[in-house]
Amino acid sequence: MSLTEEIRSYALDLGYSRVGITTAEPFPMYAQALEERSQDYDWAVDSGLRLGRCVNPQDRLPGARSIIVAVYDYFRERFPENLVGRIGRLYQSRSYIEPPTHIGGARVQLMRQFLEAKGMRVGRWFMISSGVPDRLAAARAGICEIGRNTFACVPSIGTFVLIHTFIVDAELEYDAPAKETHCPPDCRLCIEACPTGAIVADFRLNPRRCLTFSHVVNVQGFRNTSPYIDPELRPKMASWIHGCDLCQEACPHNQAKLRAELPSNAFLEETAKHFSLTGLLKMDREIETKAVAPLLYTYMRERKYFQRNAAVALGNSGDPGMVPHLARAIEDPEELVRAHAAWALGQLGGAGARRALEASLPRESGAQAKEEISAALERI
Ligand code: SF4
Numbered sequence: 296m297s298l299t300e301e302i303r304s305y306a307l308d309l310g311y312s313r314v315g316i317t318t319a320e321p322f323p324m325y326a327q328a329l330e331e332r333s334q335d336y337d338w339a340v341d342s343g344l345r346l347g348r349c350v351n352p353q354d355r356l357p358g359a360r361s362i363i364v365a366v367y368d369y370f371r372e373r374f375p376e377n378l379v380g381r382i383g384r385l386y387q388s389r390s391y392i393e394p395p396t397h398i399g400g401a402r403v404q405l406m407r408q409f410l411e412a413k414g415m416r417v418g419r420w421f422m423i424s425s426g427v428p429d430r431l432a433a434a435r436a437g438i439c440e441i442g443r444n445t446f447a448c449v450p451s452i453g454t455f456v457l458i459h460t461f462i463v464d465a466e467l468e469y470d471a472p473a474k475e476t477h478c479p480p481d482c483r484l485c486i487e488a489c490p491t492g493a494i495v496a497d498f499r500l501n502p503r504r505c506l507t508f509s510h511v512v513n514v515q516g517f518r519n520t521s522p523y524i525d526p527e528l529r530p531k532m533a534s535w536i537h538g539c540d541l542c543q544e545a546c547p548h549n550q551a552k553l554r555a556e557l558p559s560n561a562f563l564e565e566t567a568k569h570f571s572l573t574g575l576l577k578m579d580r581e582i583e584t585k586a587v588a589p590l591l592y593t594y595m596r597e598r599k600y601f602q603r604n605a606a607v608a609l610g611n612s613g614d615p616g617m618v619p620h621l622a623r624a625i626e627d628p629e630e631l632v633r634a635h636a637a638w639a640l641g642q643l644g645g646a647g648a649r650r651a652l653e654a655s656l657p658r659e660s661g662a663q664a665k666e667e668i669s670a671a672l673e674r675i
């Protein structure tokens with residue numbers, strides 16, 4: 296068995312669905328996109344992420360010769376009804392979180408250990424990422440095509456996949472690149488399904504408009520970002536509080552998977568029992584330890600961001616029964632939570648919401664929250 300075959304066989308044994316191998320040549324398309332779309336990506340290029348360094352695998356591992364790409368299908372079990380439409384399936388799957396927090400990312404560690412035991416050096420970057428453009432590497436390694444929504448699509452699996460890449464210094468046997476796209480020329484279902492218009496053109500996504508950015512990324516203090524969610528995007532968040540699956544749910548390549556009778560996941564079913572938007576708004580000990588920490592403690596951990604997202608989702612619920620919960624949140628110690636709770640009360644409207652907003656205005660000391668309260672009162 297050749298080294299390449301051994302690697303493939305080991306990765307498949309670990310549960311990966313596809314394995315492809317490509318050269319460690321640079322990704323000029325990625326460099327071009329970063330240059331042409333600096334307004335979309337300035338927050339990531341100039342930050343600690345330094346996306347410019349993802350262009351050339353040599354920057355990650357001097358002497359790099361190959362990139363091994365492994366795809367994990369994370370939609371193997373049923374996702375609980377109480378979490379679908381609120382938390383993106385990728386986050387529910389926990390398939391990327393490293394041990395000891397979770398076993399999901401253990402595949403990456405085991406792969407790295409295997410490759411090192413075979414005498415290779417392996418590039419590392421951040422968490423489980425090797426720091427190359429994963430989708431472009433997977434397409435060049437022949438195992439996925441890129442869809443109009445820019446998501447990776449793996450033939451006969453779909454787009455609910457996670458890509459892991461491994462840069463190594465060994466020369467391996469390379470696969471032929473995939474064809475350019477799996478998308479029928481007239482299909483626009485993902486574009487139509489996106490509530491925020493984030494897919495601004497074919498194969499072009501504005502990350503700042505994607506809901507995941509509002510939920511998770513804008514808390515990191517990147518350049519030109521604010522933890523106060525853009526008021527224009529808030530109604531479009533609907534009930535989502537951590538990621539969004541709408542463009543994937545619309546894609547014809549995922550319909551078989553979405554309709555399939557899959558086994559339930561006991562951990563997720565148990566976790567879902569402890570999850571509610573009102574609980575998240577309060578972020579009491581029970582929901583924090585039994586639902587939020589196990590599923591969502593990755594990119595952010597501060598409770599105020601989860602509360603903020605819950606406030607927006609409750610404001611979008613159209614349910615007047617949520618007013619008392621938001622009226623309590625408008626007294627939260629965190630201004631960020633008070634500001635978004637005020638917005639949510641303005642969305643729900645009614646006499647109770649007005650009373651809560653009027654009572655909070657004189658005691659509010661934060662400029663942003665004050666502004667949100669006044670704007671909400673104007674809308675009621
Ligand atoms: S994940 Fe949601 S917000 Fe982002 S592009 Fe897809 S549909 Fe739009």
Ligand code: SF4
Pocket residue numbers: 442443444477478479482483484485486545546547548
């Ligand atoms: S919904 Fe249609 S256009 Fe969008 S990724 Fe799927 S096949 Fe391509």
